[in-house]
Amino acid sequence: MVTAGGGALESSVENGVGYAQAAVGLQDEAGYQPFTDGWAAYREAHAHLQAGRVDRSLEIFTGRAAQTGLAHVLGLCSLTSILALVGRSGEAIAIADDAMNAARAHANPGIIATAYYAYGLAYAVADPHRALNIFREGLAYTRQHQTPFSEAIISREAAGLEAAHGDIGQALELFSASIDSFHQAGNTTFLTFSFGRMVVLFDRTGRPEIAATLYGAATHRPGADVAVSVVAAVDQVRSVLDVDTFDSCVRTGAAMTITEAVRYARTEPAAP
Numbered sequence: 001m002v003t004a005g006g007g008a009l010e011s012s013v014e015n016g017v018g019y020a021q022a023a024v025g026l027q028d029e030a031g032y033q034p035f036t037d038g039w040a041a042y043r044e045a046h047a048h049l050q051a052g053r054v055d056r057s058l059e060i061f062t063g064r065a066a067q068t069g070l071a072h073v074l075g076l077c078s079l080t081s082i083l084a085l086v087g088r089s090g091e092a093i094a095i096a097d098d099a100m101n102a103a104r105a106h107a108n109p110g111i112i113a114t115a116y117y118a119y120g121l122a123y124a125v126a127d128p129h130r131a132l133n134i135f136r137e138g139l140a141y142t143r144q145h146q147t148p149f150s151e152a153i154i155s156r157e158a159a160g161l162e163a164a165h166g167d168i169g170q171a172l173e174l175f176s177a178s179i180d181s182f183h184q185a186g187n188t189t190f191l192t193f194s195f196g197r198m199v200v201l202f203d204r205t206g207r208p209e210i211a212a213t214l215y216g217a218a219t220h221r222p223g224a225d226v227a228v229s230v231v232a233a234v235d236q237v238r239s240v241l242d243v244d245t246f247d248s249c250v251r252t253g254a255a256m257t258i259t260e261a262v263r264y265a266r267t268e269p270a271a272p
Contacts, residue, residue, distance in 0.1 A: 001060045001167055001270075005075075005175060007185055009211050009259060011150075015190065019089060027161060037235065040070070041060055041063070041064055041188060042061075042064065042071075042074045042075075042078065042080065044060060045057045045060035045061050045078065045239060046078075046212040049082065050189060050205065051122075054086055057082060058064070058079065058082060058083070058265035061074075061075045061078040061079045062075070062081065063073050063075070063253055064078075067127060070111070072102060073099075073102045073103055074104055074113055074114075075097060076098055077102075077103060077114050077115050077117075077118045078100040078118070079092075079095060079099075079109070079123045080092045080095055080099045080118035080122050081117060081118040081121070081122075083095075083122075084118070084121035084122045084124060084125075085228070086228060087121060089117070089123075089124070089125045089126050090126075091121045092121065092122035093123065095117050095125060096122035096123070099115050099119065100115045100116075100118075100119050101116055102188055103115035104218045107125070109141075110145075110147050111148065111261065112125045112141065112145075112159050113138065113141060113142045113150030113151075113154070114150060116137065116138030116141060116142075117135075117150060117152070117153055117154050117157065119138075120132075120134040120135040120138060120154070120157060122156060122220060124157070124161060128161050128164065128165045130166075132158065132162065132165060132166060134162040135154050135157055135158035135161065138154045138156065138158075138236065139151060139152075139154050139158060139244075142154060143239045148181055149181075149185070149217035150199075151181070152177070152178045152182055153178070153190065153191070155174040155175070155177050155178040155181075156174070156175065156178040156190075156193070156194050157197070158174050158196055158233075159171045159172070159173075159174035159175040159178065159197065159198075159201065160197050160200055160201060163200070163201040163205065164200075164204055168205060172201075175194065175197070175198055175201070175265070176265075176266050178194050179191060179194050179262055179266060181264055181268075182194060183187065183258070183259075188258055189260075191215070191258060191262065192218045192219075193218075193220040194265075195214045195217045195253075195261060195265060196213075196214075196215070196218040197206035197229075197230065198211075198214045198265060199211045199212075199215045199218065199230055199233045199237070199246075200229050200230060200233040201233060202214065203233040203234075203236050203237050204233075208237045208241050209241065209245065209249050209262045210268060211237045212237050212241060212245075212246050212249035212253070213235075213249045213250070213252050213253040213264065213268075214261075214264075214265060215234055215237070215249075215250055215253060215262070216249060216250035216251060216252060216253020216255075216256075217228075217252050217253035217254065217256050217261035217265070218230075218253075219250075219253070237252075240256055254255050
């Protein structure tokens with residue numbers, strides 16, 4: 001079951017949805033023994049998100065949040081983060097404390113780290129300085145409890161806020177650490193999400209050609225531009241560059257292998 005659900009991250013997007021749905025279907029089989037309650041549905045919802053079906057993803061997570069145990073915790077944390085990503089920050093803030101409290105009550109470091117990620121995202125627009133402090137606290141927690149995946153995703157989000165409201169050099173270091181972690185793990189999906197976030201950074205720092213190229217690299221997987229901040233940044237880059245230059249940069253990024261895109265994201269931004 002775990003392998004099938006995990007296919008949502010490792011296969012093509014539509015295959016991933018199918019594998020995750022198969023995992024959910026196994027719950028009706030005699031002798032079914034879950035890896036953990038609610039995990040298969042959690043994977044299915046994320047597969048739909050990566051396929052661009054945000055409403056279906058939110059529907060599944062809403063159902064999980066109404067349950068008990070880990071399903072409830074995962075549902076609340078995921079609802080908080082996705083609502084924030086798609087621009088519904090008021091709704092995210094309304095449940096962010098509940099998500100964090102539920103995670104702490106569950107007392108699993110990996111789940112608490114996930115809650116830090118969701119909590120920071122909820123405040124990223126309404127109170128970015130508070131969000132950045134939450135992410136910094138979350139990074140300290142992930143390092144203390146050795147949860148490298150959560151450290152990587154929090155690093156990615158903290159990088160975006162550092163670029164806009166903190167230190168650009170620190171932003172680049174955090175992005176580099178996040179990209180390295182996902183690349184070493186072979187996690188293509190989260191790599192492309194990171195490329196998408198870097199579009200925002202290089203739009204804000206006046207480097208639109210790099211931003212457009214990284215946007216092209218993010219098209220390795222659908223769903224990388226689900227965040228409203230990425231959509232807005234791409235629109236801004238389009239308005240700055242002429243059509244031919246924008247399209248050329250996007251094609252260049254899209255033609256890169258994942259390894260080439262990682263190398264570009266780590267080295268080109270630092271070039272003079």
